[in-house]
Structures are given as structure tokens and as C-alpha cells.
Amino acid sequence: MSHDRTRASFRAMRARVAACLRSQAGDTMIEVTIAALLVALIATATFSGYSSIAHVAAGQNTRAQASSLAESDQARLHGLSLSALSSASGSCNAGVGNTSCTSTVDNTVYTISSSTQFVSGAGAASCTTSGTTTADEVQTTSTVTWPGESYAGGPVEIHGLVTPPQGGSLIVRVLDVNGNGVSGATVGLSGGPTSVTALTTDSNGCVEFGGLSGGDYTVTATVSGTNTTASATVVATQTKTVTMTPSGGNGAISATFTTTYNGSSHASSADQVTAWNPVQPSKYNVFGTAGTLGNNTYQSTVTSSSQFAPGSYTVFAGSCAGDYSDNGYQIAAVTNGTTQNVVLPVPAMIVDVWNTTSPTSTEYDDTSSAITYSGSFTHATGYTGDYNGTESWSNTAGNTISFTFTGTSIQWITSLASNHGFANVSIDGSVVDTNLDTYGASAVDQIAGFSDSGLSSGSHTITITVDGTRDASSSNTYVTTDAFIVGTAGTSAQVDDPPSSSVVYSGSGWTHGSTGSQNYDSTESFDQTTGDSVQFTFTGTSIEWLAPVSTNAGYANIYLDGTLVASNVTAYNSSTVYRQIIWSDAGLANTTHTLKIVVDGTKPSGSSAYYVPIDSFVYGTLATGLLTTAPLVTLADNNTPSCNGNENYPATQVPTLSQGALVDPGQPYGNWTVCASSGGLMNTATVANTSYTSGNVVNIYLATGASGLQSGSCT
Numbered sequence: 001m002s003h004d005r006t007r008a009s010f011r012a013m014r015a016r017v018a019a020c021l022r023s024q025a026g027d028t029m030i031e032v033t034i035a036a037l038l039v040a041l042i043a044t045a046t047f048s049g050y051s052s053i054a055h056v057a058a059g060q061n062t063r064a065q066a067s068s069l070a071e072s073d074q075a076r077l078h079g080l081s082l083s084a085l086s087s088a089s090g091s092c093n094a095g096v097g098n099t100s101c102t103s104t105v106d107n108t109v110y111t112i113s114s115s116t117q118f119v120s121g122a123g124a125a126s127c128t129t130s131g132t133t134t135a136d137e138v139q140t141t142s143t144v145t146w147p148g149e150s151y152a153g154g155p156v157e158i159h160g161l162v163t164p165p166q167g168g169s170l171i172v173r174v175l176d177v178n179g180n181g182v183s184g185a186t187v188g189l190s191g192g193p194t195s196v197t198a199l200t201t202d203s204n205g206c207v208e209f210g211g212l213s214g215g216d217y218t219v220t221a222t223v224s225g226t227n228t229t230a231s232a233t234v235v236a237t238q239t240k241t242v243t244m245t246p247s248g249g250n251g252a253i254s255a256t257f258t259t260t261y262n263g264s265s266h267a268s269s270a271d272q273v274t275a276w277n278p279v280q281p282s283k284y285n286v287f288g289t290a291g292t293l294g295n296n297t298y299q300s301t302v303t304s305s306s307q308f309a310p311g312s313y314t315v316f317a318g319s320c321a322g323d324y325s326d327n328g329y330q331i332a333a334v335t336n337g338t339t340q341n342v343v344l345p346v347p348a349m350i351v352d353v354w355n356t357t358s359p360t361s362t363e364y365d366d367t368s369s370a371i372t373y374s375g376s377f378t379h380a381t382g383y384t385g386d387y388n389g390t391e392s393w394s395n396t397a398g399n400t401i402s403f404t405f406t407g408t409s410i411q412w413i414t415s416l417a418s419n420h421g422f423a424n425v426s427i428d429g430s431v432v433d434t435n436l437d438t439y440g441a442s443a444v445d446q447i448a449g450f451s452d453s454g455l456s457s458g459s460h461t462i463t464i465t466v467d468g469t470r471d472a473s474s475s476n477t478y479v480t481t482d483a484f485i486v487g488t489a490g491t492s493a494q495v496d497d498p499p500s501s502s503v504v505y506s507g508s509g510w511t512h513g514s515t516g517s518q519n520y521d522s523t524e525s526f527d528q529t530t531g532d533s534v535q536f537t538f539t540g541t542s543i544e545w546l547a548p549v550s551t552n553a554g555y556a557n558i559y560l561d562g563t564l565v566a567s568n569v570t571a572y573n574s575s576t577v578y579r580q581i582i583w584s585d586a587g588l589a590n591t592t593h594t595l596k597i598v599v600d601g602t603k604p605s606g607s608s609a610y611y612v613p614i615d616s617f618v619y620g621t622l623a624t625g626l627l628t629t630a631p632l633v634t635l636a637d638n639n640t641p642s643c644n645g646n647e648n649y650p651a652t653q654v655p656t657l658s659q660g661a662l663v664d665p666g667q668p669y670g671n672w673t674v675c676a677s678s679g680g681l682m683n684t685a686t687v688a689n690t691s692y693t694s695g696n697v698v699n700i701y702l703a704t705g706a707s708g709l710q711s712g713s714c715t
């Protein structure tokens with residue numbers, strides 16, 4: 001075929017050359033040259049064809065030789081007994097069925113590999129069946145390879161079937177109690193009419209005896225020096241399968257647990273343990289009892305039954321491959337009839353479940369024994385506008401009212417009147433406000449003359465001192481005390497009005513000025529230009545806008561996190577009062593928020609102008625604390641390979657400040673989703689339970705406003 005293609009190419013080239021020559025008739029030299037060229041081309045094509053033929057012929061010869069060797073090996077195999085067929089040798093041995101030999105022919109080295117497999121009549125491997133009613137066959141395979149075989153179509157492989165010439169067959173499987181094949185066990189037959197040589201089980205725990213005369217045989221399997229026997233009746237022309245589990249040849253594993261957190265090691269507990277035998281990589285043997293809701297099974301020691309065949313096992317806490325880590329395993333060298341003890345490190349999981357500490361507010365009347373008056377004061381009753389109808393007053397400079405309290409916020413409740421004067425305020429011995437004016441052109445009862453919500457949690461003392469001076473419009477210097485209000489609402493902070501990274505003013509109409517100490521930090525900002533705004537960004541659960549109320553205030557619109565939440569909010573009042581809460585909101589999610597106040601450009605009918613004043617902002621976070629009752633805690637296993645969802649249910653614990661809601665439960669290595677619920681509320685969090693040295697902390701918030709909080713219970 002290659003010669004035909006060469007001749008066709010030559011004819012085409014000759015035609016093209018001839019056409020060229022005709023266009024230049026008479027040029028004899030060119031004709032001679034072309035003729036020589038054509039002769040060279042013919043010679044090259046001819047030699048190329050011969051080379052290709054030679055290469056193909058060489059490949060055909062080596063393949064033919066390989067086929068001949070494979071056929072010879074098949075003939076050899078067919079001449080062996082069934083017992084010999086099942087035997088193996090690592091060197092060239094013509095007397096066994098499973099071997100590998102080399103043969104050199106014409107300087108080419110061929111490798112002949114022989115393998116045999118007992119199969120049922122349906123073609124399935126006998127060792128994986130329970131036996132058939134007809135004699136099994138032996139499938140023989142002869143494979144021949146040689147250097148350069150890829151040029152000749154690859155190796156030569158020939159299969160054949162050997163039918164037992166006489167007697168029956170006996171398949172013996174040696175398994176451990178977990179159903180794993182035991183490799184390397186010695187299996188022998190005795191007591192029957194046919195004497196055979198003992199065989200060694202393969203990786204599946206199998207051996208095959210063939211060519212047996214019918215009769216009763218005793219099968220003996222020896223594993224690590226321990227024998228077990230079974231009886232087998234062989235029928236000629238039939239195959240029988242015997243499965244044996246060596247008794248007394250297994251051992252047990254006992255695991256105790258330890259964990260490390262807060263800088264020291266502690267005894268730990270767990271519920272399930274996995275022992276992995278590398279000889280059977282897909283088999284993860286689990287012992288222990290998984291906990292269920294309401295049925296905690298955590299123990300300091302978990303012991304298996306005598307279920308492990310002798311060998312080395314990788315042991316770790318948990319129930320699947322996903323729970324394994326390089327830092328959390330031990331090797332148990334199991335021997336027959338013994339219990340191997342291991343100490344397993346487990347990473348400590350510490351779950352803290354937090355709840356809202358409910359804010360409290362307590363009001364103390366001016367008559368309370370907790371209030372101390374220094375100097376001459378008048379204590380009067382029958383004032384219907386006052387708290388409990390009582391109030392106390394003095395106009396003597398230097399007289400004081402002191403109140404010691406425990407909380408994070410304080411309000412001094414007083415009244416405004418035309419004969420009231422200035423007061424000074426100190427907290428814990430430090431002056432925080434001077435010349436605080438309590439004058440009012442008309443009387444106003446139960447007004448917050450002073451407030452502070454940024455106190456630390458603990459005991460404080462507030463002192464109100466009569467200054468003895470007054471506003472020019474006032475007729476006297478009286479300072480009145482009606483009550484004190486103490487709050488415990490978590491933590492809070494107060495931010496002044498001047499422009500800063502958290503307080504940003506937009507618009508050209510703002511005035512920022514210093515004032516008397518009646519304002520927070522003696523400063524105030526104000527604006528009456530429509531559309532101008534101030535924006536305050538904070539992180540917390542509550543917010544207050546503080547400013548003085550006066551006769552020239554207009555309306556403002558309030559936005560929180562970009563949403564309009566209040567319109568026509570005003571600081572207008574018929575008289576000026578400082579440090580008043582103009583607008584507030586609480587119960588916010590414990591995250592970052594932005595408050596925006598926009599000048600509306602309109603005003604109440606009694607106001608003389610449109611001003612929106614800014615004195616300060618107070619923001620706070622509700623106090624949180626660990627639950628004082630045990631929450632329900634469940635765990636979902638996110639490990640890969642998965643352990644099928646909820647795997648472990650540790651016992652619930654009453655939270656403590658030193659430990660939390662759940663500590664040291666001996667959870668396996670890996671990633672978990674933790675759910676905690678209490679009082680009809682639930683929340684989840686994830687934890688990478690991977691640190692064996694310091695523990696792994698996860699915080700779950702059931703506090704008001706917490707992200708992800710929902711109603712329900714963990715299941």
C-alpha cells in the first residue's frame with residue numbers, strides 16, 4: 001500500500017515538472033536535471049517503504065513470539081493440580097500457578113506473569129461467595145510483556161479455564177469479628193482422604209484447596225499462635241466455602257481521655273472511639289455508645305469488647321474518618337487475649353452562652369435614708385407635682401445633698417422655678433458640672449437637672465452643692481431636690497458634639513461654640529439651615545441625643561441606619577433646660593449603627609427660630625452575662641467525611657464564669673455547629689475544634705438584639 005502511494009506521488013510530481021518544461025521547450029539541461037531528480041525521488045521512496053516494512057515486520061515477530069510464550073504458559077497451567085494452581089512463588093517456578101518468569105528470545109527479554117483465580121460457575125470469585133453446587137473453575141491468566149511492546153499493540157494476555165479433573169474444592173475464609181479478612185493466617189486440612197500442604201491466606205483472608213477426594217476434613221486456622229478449627233465435608237465435583245473466626249485470637253482497646261486548656265491538663269471524657277486498621281483502610285471500627293438528647297454517655301474511659309484481630313490500630317476520639325487529626329491519635333498494638341490501653345488527647349470545646357442582663361431603674365425619693373443633707377434644708381410635703389409629693393430645698397451657699405448608689409447611670413430630679421439659682425455637681429469627689437441653672441420663668445416639676453449614663457459598674461457618690469448664685473432673672477438662689485434615679489443598663493459612653501471621626505456635620509449653617517458648664521464639656525453646636533445634618537456612628541444597643549431645650553428650637557428628622565424613624569422631633573421648650581434627652585432608642589442589635597439628624601426648616605408655633613441644637617450623644621450596650629441556668633446544647637458535625645449530622649450530645653452544664661455553659665466535653669477534632677437554647681430562644685455558632693493546647697471557645701448570644709437570635713429550641 002505504501003508503494004502505491006509513493007508511485008502516485010511520483011506520477012503527480014512528474015506531471016507538474018513536465019508542464020513546467022513544456023513552457024520552456026528546448027532546454028535540454030533542465031530536462032536532464034529533472035530526470036535525475038525523479039530517479040532520486042523514486043529511490044528514496046523505495047527505501048522508505050522497505051524501512052517501514054522492516055519495522056512492522058519486527059513488531060509482528062516480537063508479538064508473535066510473545067503470543068507463543070503466553071500459550072506455552074497456559075498449557076503449563078492446565079497441567080497443574082488445583083492445589084498447585086492456588087500456590088504462589090516470588091521466583092520462576094514451573095510448579096505453581098502464581099509466578100513471574102523471564103525468557104530471552106532473539107536478544108529480546110520477555111516477562112511471563114501467571115495468575116489464577118478460583119471462580120464460580122457464574123464467573124464470580126469463589127472467595128466472595130457461599131459456594132456453588134457444581135465444581136468451581138480456575139481462571140488462568142498469562143501476561144507477556146517486553147521492551148518496546150507499545151509499538152506492537154501492547155502486552156499479550158491470554159485467559160483460560162481449568163475444570164477440576166477430580167474431587168471437590170474447599171474455599172476457606174478467615175475473618176475477624178468485624179468481618180475483615182485476616183491476611184497471613186495459616187490454614188491446613190487434616191483427617192480427610194486427601195493430604196494437602198497448608199496454605200497462607202491472601203489479603204482477603206482466603207485460601208482455596210482443590211482436587212480433594214470426597215470426605216470429612218478438619219480445617220485449622222492459625223492466627224498469631226492461636227488456633228481455631230472447623231469441620232468441612234467435601235463432595236466430589238462440588239465446592240464448599242467455610243468461614244472461620246479464630247476464637248481467643250482477638251484483643252480489646254481501652255481509651256481514656258485528657259485535654260489541655262487554661263494552661264493546664266485535665267482529665268476528660270468522650271462517648272465514642274474509632275480504631276482504624278491500615279490493613280483494611282476502608283474499615284473504621286467504632287466502639288462506645290453515642291449520646292442522645294437526655295441520655296448522656298460521656299465517660300472518662302471507653303473500652304471495646306474483644307473485637308480486634310492482632311495488629312496495630314490508629315485510635316482517635318470520634319466515630320468517623322473526619323474526626324482524625326495528626327495530633328489526636330495513638331497507636332494500639334493489639335495482641336490476642338489482652339486489652340491495650342491508650343490515652344487520647346481531645347481538644348477542649350468551651351461554649352459560653354450569654355444572656356441579657358435586664359436593665360433596672362430605681363428611683364429614690366428625697367426623703368430616702370440613703371440621701372445625706374449637709375446644712376439647713378427644708379423638707380416639704382403635699383406637692384402634687386413632685387415624686388411622692390415631697391421635695392427638699394435650700395438657698396444657703398455650700399449646703400450639699402449627697403447620694404451613694406451602685407449602678408451605671410444617675411439622674412438628679414429637680415424642678416424649675418422663678419426663684420431658683422445655680423448648683424454644682426460632683427461625682428466621686430470630682431466636679432463634673434458648675435453653675436447648673438435651675439431657673440425657669442414658669443414652674444416645671446420632675447425634670448432631670450443632671451444626668452450621667454457613662455459610669456462604670458460599681459459604687460458611686462453624687463453630690464449637689466448650692467452655689468448661692470443665680471440667673472439675673474431669678475428672684476432667689478434656691479436649689480431643689482425631688483429624687484434620684486439609678487440605672488444598671490450595661491455599659492455606656494458619652495460623645496461630645498464637636499466634629500470628630502464619629503460625629504460628622506454636613507452643611508454650611510452649623511455653629512460650634514464654647515458655652516458655660518451647663519452643657520457637656522462646655523460646648524454646643526446648632527443649625528437652622530434646612531437640609532443640614534449631623535451624623536454619629538456608634539456600636540451598641542441604645543442611643544440618646546442630648547441637647548438643651550429652649551424657646552428658639554425647630555423641628556428635626558431622625559434617621560437610623562438610613563431609615564427614617566422619627567419626624568418633627570424638637571428641642572423647643574418655654575424655658576431653657578440643659579442636658580435633656582431629645583430623642584432615644586434602645587433594643588438595637590449589638591452592632592454598628594449610624595444616627596443622622598436632619599434640620600427640617602420648620603418649627604413649633606411658639607418657637608422664635610428653627611434651631612436644632614446638639615450637646616452630646618450617649619450610646620450603650622446592654623450588659624450581658626453567662627446564663628445562670630443550664631442551656632440545652634447540641635452539636636452538629638461538619639467534618640469531612642461526614643459523621644451524619646448530630647453526632648454527640650454532651651451533658652448540659654450550669655454556666656459559671658470560670659467554665660461557661662459547656663467545657664471539656666471531649667469533642668472530636670474538626671468543625672462543629674453549636675446550638676444553644678434557653679427560655680424559648682435559640683442561637684447557633686461555629687467552632688473549629690482544632691487546638692489541643694489552649695481549648696476552643698465559642699460564644700453564643702441569647703441576649704436581646706443579638707445577631708441570629710430566633711425563637712425555638714435546639715433539637
